[in-house]
Amino acid sequence: MRCPNHLLIELEQLRRLKARRGYRGRFAPSPTGVLHFGNLQTALLSWLQARCSDGEWYLRIDDLDTPRNRPESLLRIQSDLRWLGLHWDGPPMLQSSRRGHYSSWLSFLRRSGVLFACRCSRRDLAGKPVYPGTCRAIEAGWGWQAQRLPSWRLRVPEHNPYGSGDVVVRRADGFIAYQFATVIDELCFGITDVVRGNDLRDALPAQLSIYAALGQSCPRFWHGPLLYDSEGQKLSKRDASTGLDAARSKGEDAAHVIGQLAAGLGLVPQGSRLSAEELLMEVRDSDALPLDS
Structure with missing residues (x-):
């Protein structure tokens, strides 16, 4: 099937950009509630992997599922990441602003x-x-x-x-x-590496099938460990007690939270207090990030 010229040109430009710039990672939360510690752990791993690779790290907001979105969550996600020192490159990208782009690709596939x-x-x-x-x-x-x-x-x-x-x-x-929107975005933004929670491993077959249908190579995929509550349930945005508000209400600062997350990942001893940048210096040359492909 022949891809329309404007889509081919865009993909070629981004392939060249990816080759020139090297590592390009991203964190892609949905604005359906506050980030819980499981989300923050994934964000930290994704940010560390990108910075250890001297790469770029982008923030994408997966807000296509409009009925589930909470308007206040968009700003809250950004403020929580900044508070932890997890700064991203460029402006945040909202999937809702790219609906026309996804529709162009769908039209092409349907005509094909x-x-x-x-x-x-x-x-x-x-x-x-x-x-x-x-x-x-x-x-x-x-x-x-x-x-x-x-x-x-x-x-x-x-x-x-x-x-x-x-x-x-x-x-x-x-x-x-x-599945479709995220594949198009990884391609169009030249993402080379995707770090996400192990619960999204099951999404891989569908996404790989879409890459194959488009005749495009996929990023490298990395999966990190999940966090569970005291009852063995995966953390959920429905439980506000697992977010940063609860931590701050107990007087915990960003250094405490980064230390807690890093210790849970086995990167530093329990009770460590350090900034995201200090943690980066600790792990930069250690090849210690707990990620599986």
Whole structure:
């Protein structure tokens, strides 16, 4: 399939930029609540990896899922990162400002015949970890039916090496799918390395299938450990007690929080107090970051 010239030109420019600048990382939270310590641990690991590589580190706000967004969270995310000394390069990028860009790529893929309309509901697919291909061989129609639009799926070749099944790239409610938007952004911003929590490892097959469909190479992916509460549950934004407000209310400063996060990662002894920059100097030459590919 032939990519439109303006998209090809953009990708070529960014490939050259990536090659010239070296490491380019990012942190991409959703503005659906305060950052909890698990989010902050991932941000710290991502920032350390970028700075240890003498690279750039960007902040992307994944705010496409409009009904779940909280307007106050956007500024709060930025202020929390600054308070910890995790400064990013350039202005924050909001995915909501790039909807037209994602739509251009979707239009290209649809014209290329690699997308199909899917009218399967969540109930239809319950218990099926991989999409069984129900709608790929039928004409489901792209318009409204029974007051519902279809989702758009990428037709992934059978027996592909990633085992993703046919990936949703636009949801039935009209929102761009997370998997698709994040792939387009990694490409268009020349991201070379993605550091994220181990809970997002399951997203990798779908994203790799999208890279393959676009004929593009993917970044290097790194996955860090998760944080759990006292009951063994993964930390959630629904629990405000796991954010920086609770820490500050107990008189803890940024040096205490950085030391706590770093000690939990095995980078410094328990009880350490240090700034993000001091931690960077500690780990720069140690190859000690607890990241798995």
